[in-house]
Amino acid sequence: MMKTTPPLTVKARTQHDAAAHPARALRTGRRSVSNAPHPNPEPNPHSEPNPAAFSGDVFPSVPAAQSALADTGYIANTELATAIHLAMKLTRPLFLEGEAGTGKTAIAQALAQALDLPLVRLQCYEGLDQAAALYDWNVAAQLLELKRDTGADLYDERFLLARPLLQALRHPSGKRAVLLIDEIDRADAAFEAFLLELLSDWQITVPELGTIEATQPPITILTANGTREIHDALKRRCFYAYVEFPSRTLELDILRTRLPQVPAQLSGQVVDFVQALRNEGVFKAPGVAETLDWARALVALDAAVLDPTIVDATLGAVLKYQDDLAAIRGERARAILNDLSGLQRDAQVLF
Numbered sequence: 001m002m003k004t005t006p007p008l009t010v011k012a013r014t015q016h017d018a019a020a021h022p023a024r025a026l027r028t029g030r031r032s033v034s035n036a037p038h039p040n041p042e043p044n045p046h047s048e049p050n051p052a053a054f055s056g057d058v059f060p061s062v063p064a065a066q067s068a069l070a071d072t073g074y075i076a077n078t079e080l081a082t083a084i085h086l087a088m089k090l091t092r093p094l095f096l097e098g099e100a101g102t103g104k105t106a107i108a109q110a111l112a113q114a115l116d117l118p119l120v121r122l123q124c125y126e127g128l129d130q131a132a133a134l135y136d137w138n139v140a141a142q143l144l145e146l147k148r149d150t151g152a153d154l155y156d157e158r159f160l161l162a163r164p165l166l167q168a169l170r171h172p173s174g175k176r177a178v179l180l181i182d183e184i185d186r187a188d189a190a191f192e193a194f195l196l197e198l199l200s201d202w203q204i205t206v207p208e209l210g211t212i213e214a215t216q217p218p219i220t221i222l223t224a225n226g227t228r229e230i231h232d233a234l235k236r237r238c239f240y241a242y243v244e245f246p247s248r249t250l251e252l253d254i255l256r257t258r259l260p261q262v263p264a265q266l267s268g269q270v271v272d273f274v275q276a277l278r279n280e281g282v283f284k285a286p287g288v289a290e291t292l293d294w295a296r297a298l299v300a301l302d303a304a305v306l307d308p309t310i311v312d313a314t315l316g317a318v319l320k321y322q323d324d325l326a327a328i329r330g331e332r333a334r335a336i337l338n339d340l341s342g343l344q345r346d347a348q349v350l351f
Helices: 010-020 022-030 062-071 076-090 104-115 139-148 164-169 189-201 231-236 248-258 266-276 288-300 309-316 321-326 329-350
Strands: 096-099 118-125 136-137 161-162 178-182 203-206 210-213 219-224 239-243
Touching: 010 062, 062 104, 076 096, 076 104, 076 239, 076 248, 096 104, 104 118, 104 178, 104 219, 118 164, 161 164, 164 178, 164 203, 189 203, 189 231, 189 248, 219 239, 248 266, 248 288, 266 288, 266 329, 288 309, 321 329
Parallel strands: 096 219, 096 239, 118 178, 178 219
Antiparallel strands: 136 161, 203 210
């Protein structure tokens, strides 16, 4: 009597195929039996995370936020400090838009320092995908597990490589993280849609594992330089603030706080000159970062005051395009210095 081979069960077939074709098994990226829920296509933008889990990481007031940030060297005006305070108190991401160099990225760094929390940074770029932003699988470790033939699940969290977004949801330190999604306007529009579930419900869906929720929702800062429009669906999930170039008084305060070694007269001249450059119609107006860089360069050259020679020699610390340098160097720089000297003389006469 001829013996017949019983058909393989679903589990047995899967193990058989995995042993015979390990590369194909990894490419499929699925468990043999999975009860993982499907991603929610329309996360609720009005869902409310539990504030009790992280109430200790919220500044008690706007002045407290300003004071804590100032202790780290970041000087925030009342409008910006209010936006930071409200975003944290209402457990919403903070979307910061403005010209490059206005200090948007530094806000996240200052918050992490002020609250003694880990900073997780995702630098956006064109073509950024889920594998670089969220998670990937450790294929080498999975193949080794296949060779051992232990029968273990290849799509277990042991083989999950956490990228910045997943790190922020479950930081290895056990602390709540500060998540910086920097220059979101550099990423593709499809990546914005990918962020909606994270920013609405503080969770992400891994098809092989199911939904992974945040142990403590991160303090989330998104920045954009205005290179393209950001979709309304993303903005609706955030508290929005526009970061403008600072006033003369605020910028001088920032310079003196960050670089106290700069002589007082030179600090005033640097800030006045940079403020004037922003009204010259240059292609790329200098930001606060350029102001600080220029002051450092002048101190390194032992300059005590601005003069036409030192301005022409160091203007590359402030202006980053050849057309802007050509337009300002020489006569225009001397004219700006003369105008500023005249304003200073007038101020001395008045007071």
